[in-house]
Amino acid sequence: MLRHMDRMSRWLRFSRGWLVAQAWNPRLRLLSTRSSVEHVRVPCASSGDITVSLYNIAKHNSTIPLIIFIPPFSQPAEQTPLPSCFQDYPTAVINYRWLALEGDDRREGPLYWPTPLHDISFGYSWIKDNLGAGTDVSTTPRAAYVHGSYLGATLAAALALTESYVPVTGHSMTIRGLIAQNGIYNWTMFLPDHPIHAPKPMIRRKKQGLLSQFLREHPERPTTVEEEGIFTDLKHQMPALFSTPDNLFDPFASPCLFFHSPNVHVPDDFTTPLTATATSSLPSNFMSAVDALANHSSSPSSDSDPNSESESAEDLLESATLRAKLLKPPRKGYLTYPPLSFSSNTGPVLRIPPTLLLYSTPQHHNLTRSSSSSRQTALRNSFAAQARELAGLMLRSVDMYELSGHGRYGRGRERDNRHKGTALQVEEEWGQVVEDPDDDGGRKMKVDWERRRELERRVQTFEISPSQQAQEERGGLRLGLDDRAEEVVREWLSERIEEDFGGDGDDSV
Numbered sequence: 001m002l003r004h005m006d007r008m009s010r011w012l013r014f015s016r017g018w019l020v021a022q023a024w025n026p027r028l029r030l031l032s033t034r035s036s037v038e039h040v041r042v043p044c045a046s047s048g049d050i051t052v053s054l055y056n057i058a059k060h061n062s063t064i065p066l067i068i069f070i071p072p073f074s075q076p077a078e079q080t081p082l083p084s085c086f087q088d089y090p091t092a093v094i095n096y097r098w099l100a101l102e103g104d105d106r107r108e109g110p111l112y113w114p115t116p117l118h119d120i121s122f123g124y125s126w127i128k129d130n131l132g133a134g135t136d137v138s139t140t141p142r143a144a145y146v147h148g149s150y151l152g153a154t155l156a157a158a159l160a161l162t163e164s165y166v167p168v169t170g171h172s173m174t175i176r177g178l179i180a181q182n183g184i185y186n187w188t189m190f191l192p193d194h195p196i197h198a199p200k201p202m203i204r205r206k207k208q209g210l211l212s213q214f215l216r217e218h219p220e221r222p223t224t225v226e227e228e229g230i231f232t233d234l235k236h237q238m239p240a241l242f243s244t245p246d247n248l249f250d251p252f253a254s255p256c257l258f259f260h261s262p263n264v265h266v267p268d269d270f271t272t273p274l275t276a277t278a279t280s281s282l283p284s285n286f287m288s289a290v291d292a293l294a295n296h297s298s299s300p301s302s303d304s305d306p307n308s309e310s311e312s313a314e315d316l317l318e319s320a321t322l323r324a325k326l327l328k329p330p331r332k333g334y335l336t337y338p339p340l341s342f343s344s345n346t347g348p349v350l351r352i353p354p355t356l357l358l359y360s361t362p363q364h365h366n367l368t369r370s371s372s373s374s375r376q377t378a379l380r381n382s383f384a385a386q387a388r389e390l391a392g393l394m395l396r397s398v399d400m401y402e403l404s405g406h407g408r409y410g411r412g413r414e415r416d417n418r419h420k421g422t423a424l425q426v427e428e429e430w431g432q433v434v435e436d437p438d439d440d441g442g443r444k445m446k447v448d449w450e451r452r453r454e455l456e457r458r459v460q461t462f463e464i465s466p467s468q469q470a471q472e473e474r475g476g477l478r479l480g481l482d483d484r485a486e487e488v489v490r491e492w493l494s495e496r497i498e499e500d501f502g503g504d505g506d507d508s509v
Helices: 002-012 115-131 151-163 202-206 212-218 230-236 238-241 245-249 284-292 308-327 383-403 448-457 467-475 483-502
Strands: 029-034 038-044 050-057 066-070 091-095 144-147 173-181 356-358 433-435 443-444 459-464
Touching: 038 115, 038 383, 050 115, 066 115, 066 151, 066 433, 091 245, 115 151, 151 173, 151 202, 173 238, 173 483, 230 238, 230 356, 245 308, 356 383, 356 483, 448 459, 459 483
Parallel strands: 066 091, 066 144, 144 173, 173 356, 356 459
Antiparallel strands: 029 038, 038 050, 050 091, 433 443
């Protein structure tokens, strides 16, 4: 096992090697054409250019749905393998620039966030303009389905959540589905002050009856909060990926923040908690120091240090700010997403795309069951936890703003007090019954099955069984989809395309 983990670490270790700087060229240039693959250089304004790789584009017309593939990490276009489940479809690969894998001999940088976001934006704009259906009012937009894994999953989720519009004639392209594997959808969960890293509150211990005294005398050992392996490797690379912690709070980097406000303060660095930088209480002479500074003469004496007063004031202000943050951490507040401004009848309507979130579990982590309870103990932060959080937030949005009497895709979605709280409680795992707030008795009613079926169709999660050993036997650790995952993706994609284009349903949904 140790040898295997060491091998995996070598495969997944990042380097600070940078990409090759390319001269800006105002004209797109075909780099190569072989085996139905074309590599096109796309300029990114004054930030150099990227390569968009096109697979099987010439074999299909613009009415066939397009796959947009975002690689798991930044790597040369020629080294990006295309999953076999996409080889029957026209596919465009956006080779973004970010922290390079070890062994990448390209040099450019440093390339921090938001460089990859800008690259994806320029790449998608080029794809819309050159591979879309055009802007003729008589044509419907070309459908695109986005896939990404690891860092690519973060970028794919952000792209799909902001470019998935109800098809309207006159627009060249719209994203009709998202497939993401092992993504980080809320990078702020890695910060030490995030609530998931807090110990269990004592109130839970008191509920354990006779065990309470024993627990007080024998504090529980710290439990593992985060998944090990590549998940932890990504955490350790945050400074090289994002440069400063405030970039983690960008919703395009942490797509979960499209749906709720952060519940952690922006720290000064990635690893130091507030408790390590702030004292437990303000200095006892804080108010007297403030009064002294306020009453201090504008003409200091000759034997005083002219910088001492300003330094003291700055230190006291910093201490007070840290103390305030410790006393009152931010509370998570849910946001309306998609925003109501995107639901007007005068323009395209943004909606939550049908989504398949794949996640793997570490081979060494086994869920355990208590002999007296069926409750499972699981990691608080892992690929599975990240997928569940994003899925729950997307389901909540679909249920509240599309299926709960507010109209579909923006028509008549104004909220009022009568509808407040009528949505399914779908965060993480939503149940089969809901409370009717309009009923004084608070009785429970069964969920409408059509509504439930729509929720199940729109957002799905799938666990990938640990397959590292099988991949090792094939000659190396892969970061792409294994055979079972490709089968699931192929079936899901076929069903979505059949529903969108082969059924009798309304193409606008």
